[in-house]
Amino acid sequence: MRTFPKSRVDALTDGIFAFAMTLLVLELRLPPELPVHDSAALIAQLRALTPQYLAYVISFFVLAAQWRGAIELRRAEETTREALSWWTLYLFFITSVPFSTSVVGRHGDLAPAVWLYAANMIAVATLSLRLRMLEVLPEHRERASAGNLRIWLFIVTALLSIVASLIVPGHAMYAYFLNFLSWPLSRWRRLES
Structure with missing residues (x-):
């Protein structure tokens, strides 16, 4: 079985995450031709950026959590051809996050924008689970289960955002804030085992 140096996969992964996380913030801008003549007008325009900023915050922390999960338990020095294909x-889906963030940031009041974002997030999470199965060493699998719980919660919140988009699309992105429960749930699960 042919293997590849893990350091090369890690370098590419770090670069893509850094670039994707940086691209997210470029969507946050006021139009240059905007006539702002006083503080009240500027505050009003900044408030109008709230949907884009919300999408940025969610996506930034999603990418940060995915990056952390990608580096957390991998200890092998090589990776297989199969794992390289999954990586x-x-x-690919990590690099799609800035686009889906842009769409939901600008059109989050429309259900299809929420669906696109959720589909991207579900793809990232599902592939993350697959990579954890391939890359986590057997002696670290029990520790990895806490990370898997966080990933499953993330998938559930993406699905909840889809359901919410059918009722109140403009508020569907708030479902992702349930992911803040993942840390106490992981800690509770570790205490139980």
Whole structure:
């Protein structure tokens, strides 16, 4: 079985995450031709950026959590051709996050924008689970289960955002804030085991 140096996969992964996280913030801008003549007008325009900023915050922390999960438990020095193929697909969806963030930031009051974002997030999370199965060493699998719980909660919140988009699309992105429960749930699960 042919293997590849893990350091090369890690370098590509770090670069893609850094670039994707940086691209997110470029969507946050006031139009240059905007006539702002006083503080009240500027505050009003900044408030109008709230949907884009919300999408940025969610996406930034999603990417940060995915990056942390990608580096957390991997200890092997090499990766297989199969894992490399899965990494490539995973990184494709990571690079798609700025686009889906842009769409939901600008059109989050429309259900299809929420669906696109949720589909991107579900793809990232599902591929993350697959990579954890391939890359986590057997002696770290029990520790990895806490990370898997966080990933499953993330998938559930993406699905909840889809359901919410059918009722109140403009508020569907708030479902992702349920992911803040993942840390106490993981800690509770570790205490139980």
